[in-house]
Structure formats: structure tokens, C-alpha cells
Amino acid sequence: MKYMLLMSRTKAEFEAFTQWPEEVLQAHIAFVQACAQELTEEGVFVAAEGLAFPAEAKIVRAGTNGEPITDGVFPESKEFLAGYWIVDVESPEEAYKIAARASAAPAPASMQGGFPIEVRQIMSGPPEDPL
Amino acid sequence: MRADPLNVQIERLLQELTPQVLGSVVRRFRDFAAAEDAVQEAALAAAGQWSRDGLPENPRAWLTQVAFRRMVDQIRSDAARRLRESEAALEAAYQKEWAALDTAAQEDDTLALLFMCCHPSLTPASAIALTLRAVGGLTTAEIAHAFLVPEATMAQRISRAKQNIKNSGIPFEMPTAEERVPRLRSVLHTLYLIFNEGYTSSNGPDLRRGDLSYEAMRLTRMAHHLQAEDAEVAGLYALMLLTDARRPARTGPEGELIPLTQQDRTLWNRGQIAEGIALLSEALPRGSVGPYQLQAAIAAVHDEAASADETDWPQILALYDMLRRMSDNPMVRLNHAIAAAMVHGPNKGLELLDTLQTDVRLTNHHRLDAARAHLLERAGNHQAAIIHYRAAAGKTANLPERNYLLTQAARLSSEQRPSNG
Numbered sequence: 001m002k003y004m005l006l007m008s009r010t011k012a013e014f015e016a017f018t019q020w021p022e023e024v025l026q027a028h029i030a031f032v033q034a035c036a037q038e039l040t041e042e043g044v045f046v047a048a049e050g051l052a053f054p055a056e057a058k059i060v061r062a063g064t065n066g067e068p069i070t071d072g073v074f075p076e077s078k079e080f081l082a083g084y085w086i087v088d089v090e091s092p093e094e095a096y097k098i099a100a101r102a103s104a105a106p107a108p109a110s111m112q113g114g115f116p117i118e119v120r121q122i123m124s125g126p127p128e129d130p131l
Numbered sequence: 132m133r134a135d136p137l138n139v140q141i142e143r144l145l146q147e148l149t150p151q152v153l154g155s156v157v158r159r160f161r162d163f164a165a166a167e168d169a170v171q172e173a174a175l176a177a178a179g180q181w182s183r184d185g186l187p188e189n190p191r192a193w194l195t196q197v198a199f200r201r202m203v204d205q206i207r208s209d210a211a212r213r214l215r216e217s218e219a220a221l222e223a224a225y226q227k228e229w230a231a232l233d234t235a236a237q238e239d240d241t242l243a244l245l246f247m248c249c250h251p252s253l254t255p256a257s258a259i260a261l262t263l264r265a266v267g268g269l270t271t272a273e274i275a276h277a278f279l280v281p282e283a284t285m286a287q288r289i290s291r292a293k294q295n296i297k298n299s300g301i302p303f304e305m306p307t308a309e310e311r312v313p314r315l316r317s318v319l320h321t322l323y324l325i326f327n328e329g330y331t332s333s334n335g336p337d338l339r340r341g342d343l344s345y346e347a348m349r350l351t352r353m354a355h356h357l358q359a360e361d362a363e364v365a366g367l368y369a370l371m372l373l374t375d376a377r378r379p380a381r382t383g384p385e386g387e388l389i390p391l392t393q394q395d396r397t398l399w400n401r402g403q404i405a406e407g408i409a410l411l412s413e414a415l416p417r418g419s420v421g422p423y424q425l426q427a428a429i430a431a432v433h434d435e436a437a438s439a440d441e442t443d444w445p446q447i448l449a450l451y452d453m454l455r456r457m458s459d460n461p462m463v464r465l466n467h468a469i470a471a472a473m474v475h476g477p478n479k480g481l482e483l484l485d486t487l488q489t490d491v492r493l494t495n496h497h498r499l500d501a502a503r504a505h506l507l508e509r510a511g512n513h514q515a516a517i518i519h520y521r522a523a524a525g526k527t528a529n530l531p532e533r534n535y536l537l538t539q540a541a542r543l544s545s546e547q548r549p550s551n552g
Contacts, residue, residue, distance in 0.1 A: 001528065002279075039284075040283050040284050041287050042287065043256075043284055043287040043289075043291055044284065044288075045280070045283070045284045046279070046280050046281065046284065047281075088280050088284070090256050121528045122528075123528055123529065124279075124530075
């Protein structure tokens, strides 16, 4: 079964990220890179992407003729997707363990306590097992 | 590689031969992981050379020879390892080995491989990947594609499974008489999971190489050929034939799920149904009736009904009764409740479902809500049915199924509301 592990941040958290001390930043980047490698070696990696900062994010709706109407003004409290992992594992518990590992990415002392990671199952037909 | 007839022939031949050659190499060198690598390399070399120069006179001997040479090269290149046998001795052993390859030994080797790859100490995901690769002869890329994961991930999964076999000292040999039953159950379970993975996730009516249902059926047919006397192997193959026969009718043009009762039965594969029923009729009287034969028998009763209304539900109920006594599986009890509802009315079914409510294995399982919704609808309690259809939709991880359940809820809701025009 496949799970998506989503990491979201508020705008304020994105801004704080740009001001992290260098050694924490380097450790964080190295951690994220190593994470994908480790998951591949464990045979569970499907995909991982990081998203650009939300400064240029737009909300798009279809106008009357279907033409895009964009809106870039978001409330400060809104959370933005920062990145995600997709893993293929045998149980939800295994996905939670991976999420906990990702949650423990290096961060400044003020942010210790783990990043929240949302764990969602991806729609795919898992085998029913009637026996 | 170009898809000309020669290359198609080579591809099929390699898929058939690599497990046989792997069996011989493992038997000779006793190192599954290294043998698997050597055979894969030999198969790659074969694909290149045969496509260029045409097929050799004896493709199996060609592959065996190249794989044996790779093993020798590997042993030689491994400086830390003491060469136990000289090259000349290995060469002689190889000559003797493939000269002596008779069909019976090949078949034993293939079966021993299957038992090894489906060993109960491996996780299902490892056993599945290893079986498709080592016994099914699929490439890592093909297996990765079937499971929609990157090739590197699948390569690691296979290599970890091989490492597991090595570390747990799983031997390459046929299980002993007392081990045989649980080991065979493990093999059948693995094949069943591969089939189901393909059956629940594919949309189209066509089966082709690389499709998991197709590979599961091919492997199970092979296991049945190798263990013809085992009624449960026959039962599993019959179950696959009888279930897969409905493939052309079970999804609509947009991939939407069509329930059994609404399928166009003229689309069912009659040849496959006849084959499954013949196989089952031969297996059942042999005495040891197991769960796969019973499941196949249930599938056969459905397949034999000319219309949903003509389904012999008392017969299905009797079969589920037997199955229920054989295993403490909540899914079997759930299906039994549905069959009971078809025979004795929806209230009887709902009553039986109530006894399942406390089973922790079904907590948060959408099937319990879905079954309850169906029975409530049949009992005329549409308001409650809507609630359970929606609850089931909220729990399933299967997209076509969620669409189906939401559609049922929406249909009942619109019937409840007075029409606006």
C-alpha cells in the first residue's frame, strides 16, 4: 500500500527557514537527501519532491469563459505544502515510522520537537484477502 | 529491443528458461543470491547475442554455460574467497551437469525455487517480488512497472529479499513431508496475492505479459503442472480461471466498477469457465477439500448462473458455511452473512453482520459498511443505507470502489428527495 507523507508549513515558518543558521541548514539538506537514498535502499521509495517557496503561489479558478483567474493573497495562518514523500509499504504502521524519521529532520533548537507530517493513503486497490 | 518476431520469441524463451537455469545453478553452487545475478547477466547476454546472431541450437545449454562461467568468474574475482574447486573441475562439473539435465530434475528445481521464494520467513512483498523475478522470469523493470515503483526501489527490494534468504539459511531443497503443507500454503498464498493485486488494480479486459494476474495464472498453472496431485493447487488455479473469466465484464468503459449482479454475462469468458469447472470437478472428489477449492466452487456457482436472479444462493451459503468452519476469517463470515441474506432475507444477513461489529480486524474496514448498506437498501431502509454507503466510501482505498459507493449513496438520496421537475 502506498502512502503520501506531506510536510506543510505556514508562511512565517517558510520565512524563518530562510534565516536558519548555516550548519543547521546544511544538516537539514543532507538529511533530506539521505532520506530518499535510505528509502530506496529499503525498497519502499516511490517518489519525493520539494516545492518552491509559496511567495509566488497562486490560487487559480476558472472564470466565466474558463480563462484562469489568479489570486495570490493568502491569510498568514494558511499552511502551504513544502514537500512530500511517497512510499510503498506493507502496513500503515510502517508508514508512520518513516514519517517519524522524516519528522526528526535537523532544525534549530527553537523548533525542536519534530515537524508535523501528515500521512495519507494513496487510492489504489490493495488486495482483499478473504482467506 | 525491436519487437520483431525473433525478439518476441527470445523474450518468451528467456522467461521460460531462466528459472530452469537458475534452479541448476543454485543446485550446483548453493548460493542463491550470486546464482540469481549470474543468470540475470546470462539472460542479458543472451538477449543481445541471440537477437543479433539468431537462436543457438540449444538455448538452455547456452544459458546454463554462460551462467556457470559467470559464477566461476565471480568466485575467481573474489580474492578473499578460497577457490574450492579449480576451473577445470568446474568446467567438468558444468559439462556433466547440463548433459544430465533431464526434465524431471528441471521440474524439481523449479518447484524448489518456488518453495524458496515463498518461504514463510519472507514478508509478502519480498516473496512476491522474488517469485516474479526468480520463478516468473520477469525483469526488475517489469516488476517495478507492475507495482508502480521506481526500478531502483524494486531492485533493492529484491536484493534485500535475497539477502534475507541467505541470512536465514533457507535451504534450496524440497520441504520435508511434515513441512510440506504449511510451505505449500505459503506458496499458494503468495500466488493468490499476486493474482489479487493484478485483479483489483487493472481496468482493461486484456491480460498480457507483465500484468500481475497474468503472471500469477502462469505461475499457478506451472505449480499445478508440477504438483498435479495436490487438490488445493488445482483449486487455486480453478479459482483464478473462474474469477478472471469475468474480467471483461467487471469494469465499464471508464474503468468504473460493475457489480456481479449487473454484469453483462455474455462477456464472460466461457472457455475459461469450462476449464475452471473441469479442473475443480476433478479436484473436489479427491477428499481433501481446502479453502481454495471452496472459493473456486463459489466462483463456479456464480459463473454457472445465466442471470443474477438464477444464482443458486443456497448452494453458495452451504459452501460459505464449510469455509467458515475451516477458517476464522472475518471476511469469510462477512460473505457468509451476505449469502444468508440472499437465502433468508436481508434481516437475517444484518443480524449476522451485527455479530461481526466487535471484530477488531474489521474495525475501519469499508467492506462491513458496504455490506450493511446493501442489505439495508434491500430491507427498504434507505436512510440508513445512505449513511453506511457514505461511511464505506470514506474508508476504502480503492478509487473505483469509492466512486461506486458514493454513486449508490447519491442514487438513494435523489430517490428520497421529492423531484424538482
